[in-house]
Amino acid sequence: xxxxxxxxxxxxxxxxxxxxxxxxxxxxxxxxxxxxxxxxxxxxxxxxxxxxxxxxxxxxxxxxxxxxxxxxxxxxxxxxxxxxxxxxxxxxxxxxxxxxxxxxxxxxxxxxxxx
Amino acid sequence: xxxxxxxxxxxxxxxxxxxxxxxxxxxxxxxxxxxxxxxxxxxxxxxxxxxxxxxxxxxxxxxxxxxxxxxxxxxxxxxxxxxxxxxxxxxxxxxxxxxxxxxxxxxxxxxxxxx
Numbered sequence: 001x002x003x004x005x006x007x008x009x010x011x012x013x014x015x016x017x018x019x020x021x022x023x024x025x026x027x028x029x030x031x032x033x034x035x036x037x038x039x040x041x042x043x044x045x046x047x048x049x050x051x052x053x054x055x056x057x058x059x060x061x062x063x064x065x066x067x068x069x070x071x072x073x074x075x076x077x078x079x080x081x082x083x084x085x086x087x088x089x090x091x092x093x094x095x096x097x098x099x100x101x102x103x104x105x106x107x108x109x110x111x112x113x114x115x
Numbered sequence: 116x117x118x119x120x121x122x123x124x125x126x127x128x129x130x131x132x133x134x135x136x137x138x139x140x141x142x143x144x145x146x147x148x149x150x151x152x153x154x155x156x157x158x159x160x161x162x163x164x165x166x167x168x169x170x171x172x173x174x175x176x177x178x179x180x181x182x183x184x185x186x187x188x189x190x191x192x193x194x195x196x197x198x199x200x201x202x203x204x205x206x207x208x209x210x211x212x213x214x215x216x217x218x219x220x221x222x223x224x225x226x227x228x229x230x
Contacts, residue, residue, distance in 0.1 A: 004158070033217070033218075035220075042220045042221055042223060043204065043218075043220040045219075092159075096216060104149070104161065106160070107158050108156070109156070111156070
């Protein structure tokens with residue numbers, strides 16, 4: 001299966017600033033997803049990153065807060081903008097490499113703390 | 116509205132015994148159910164899955180059972196090993212429509228296997 005390299009692995013940021021998280025896949029993936037995992041909570045889908053077009057956001061998430069880029073089939077970024085302490089979470093990217101139930105691979109996650 | 120639920124936040128089992136992790140769902144429009152295992156500071160890794168048209172899938176020490184009428188699935192690990200200690204997430208894949216391919220996760224169950 002594909003391998004996804006995600007960075008940074010963790011960061012501590014000041015409120016009001018922005019952080020960009022990168023995910024690089026070692027093969028082309030048809031779909032990429034960005035998730036947030038708040039402390040003690042489940043993984044919540046933020047958006048689906050579409051190659052060559054705007055990302056599709058889930059209810060409760062907006063592009064101004066979480067702009068996403070996907071310039072090609074192996075790379076995507078998520079920016080957490082104008083951060084507040086409520087944005088402190090683990091952020092994960094995931095790629096779907098193709099058909100079948102086995103094709104979902106996750107990055108190792110970015111642990112973000114906003115102070 | 117939590118469509119996938121894991122009602123047990125934690126489970127403690129003795130080494131060699133069976134671990135049973137449970138998951139309930141409310142949406143009939145899922146075509147695959149997946150189990151992921153997550154260690155701290157790592158992304159979720161795929162364990163085993165089951166198609167909605169099956170009632171059982173086995174892979175080594177791991178067996179997943181699906182009861183469609185009850186909208187319930189369970190993961191059996193036997194025998195349990197200390198290395199199985201991790202957070203286990205149940206996930207369901209949307210079968211079609213605008214949500215096609217997206218995963219919905221449960222809250223996770225922390226499994227601890229004692230030597």
